[in-house]
Amino acid sequence: LKKINIEDMSKDEIYEMNATFNRMIDRLEENFEKQQHFVSDASHELKTPLSIIDSYTRLLKRWGTSKPDVMAEAIQAILSESERMKKITEQMLMLAKDESTGAMERETFDVIAMARTAVTSFSRSYERHITVQSREDSLLYHGDKEKLKQVIYILLDNALKYSDSDVTVRVMEGDTNIELSVDDHGPGIPKEEQPKIFDRFYRLDKARSRTTGGTGLGLSIAWAIIHAHQGTISIESEPPNGTSFIIDLPK
Numbered sequence: 001l002k003k004i005n006i007e008d009m010s011k012d013e014i015y016e017m018n019a020t021f022n023r024m025i026d027r028l029e030e031n032f033e034k035q036q037h038f039v040s041d042a043s044h045e046l047k048t049p050l051s052i053i054d055s056y057t058r059l060l061k062r063w064g065t066s067k068p069d070v071m072a073e074a075i076q077a078i079l080s081e082s083e084r085m086k087k088i089t090e091q092m093l094m095l096a097k098d099e100s101t102g103a104m105e106r107e108t109f110d111v112i113a114m115a116r117t118a119v120t121s122f123s124r125s126y127e128r129h130i131t132v133q134s135r136e137d138s139l140l141y142h143g144d145k146e147k148l149k150q151v152i153y154i155l156l157d158n159a160l161k162y163s164d165s166d167v168t169v170r171v172m173e174g175d176t177n178i179e180l181s182v183d184d185h186g187p188g189i190p191k192e193e194q195p196k197i198f199d200r201f202y203r204l205d206k207a208r209s210r211t212t213g214g215t216g217l218g219l220s221i222a223w224a225i226i227h228a229h230q231g232t233i234s235i236e237s238e239p240p241n242g243t244s245f246i247i248d249l250p251k
């Protein structure tokens with residue numbers, strides 16, 4: 001680092017340095033605020049399953065084995081709420097790890113083959129048409145294959161959870177980029193909600209999302225992975241005519 005002697009600096013240089021420091025402080029404050037929000041949202045999200053577990057455990061303690069139907073209900077609720085807590089903590093750790101290390105394992109792979117593998121694993125559990133469309137037979141890209149596959153999983157999982165329609169994954173090659181989209185014909189996402197959809201823990205319909213196992217972290221994970229690849233992820237949706245999530249990856 002070069003040692004700065006303030007006496008040798010011109011007024012303009014001092015002004016510029018001051019502006020840079022101010023920008024740095026603003027960014028630090030902004031990040032700090034975001035972290036604080038994250039911690040408070042996370043605590044809130046974990047509190048709900050925890051209090052359900054707490055009340056069912058008390059119920060079990062009180063009734064013991066004397067009421068088998070209460071026991072069965074309590075065990076089921078405790079199991080599914082602890083599953084939910086596990087999912088939330090795993091996803092939070094994933095986000096925190098990616099942010100602190102930014103670690104990526106890049107390799108050259110075929111995006112179309114990767115999309116087909118993702119689609120095949122979903123086709124086994126859904127009786128719907130899930131297809132991959134592309135003009136190309138194969139498209140090579142250098143990036144973190146496992147993480148990008150995870151993005152496709154998140155988008156496919158959402159399309160299948162929030163719509164009853166068929167789902168299409170499209171892969172296109174541009175001069176300088178690769179475009180991937182996941183399209184459904186479900187209810188869509190209202191315009192005013194679209195800017196918030198990538199925020200952590202944000203869900204349009206908390207109750208519906210909860211019953212489908214949603215945590216509101218999937219799209220923030222997808223956003224972080226795509227941005228780590230210097231790409232963008234955006235939504236095109238005109239309710240009630242479905243949703244497209246579009247990923248743009250520079251080659």
Ligand code: ADP
Nearest residue numbers: 158159162203204205209214215216217218219
């Ligand atoms: P979740 O775990 O709740 O699915 P996400 O971050 O993946 O969290 O998505 C955030 C919210 O965006 C969801 O709760 C849902 O309300 C909405 N959403 C995501 N994908 C779609 C889609 N394809 N169609 C309609 N709504 C969607």
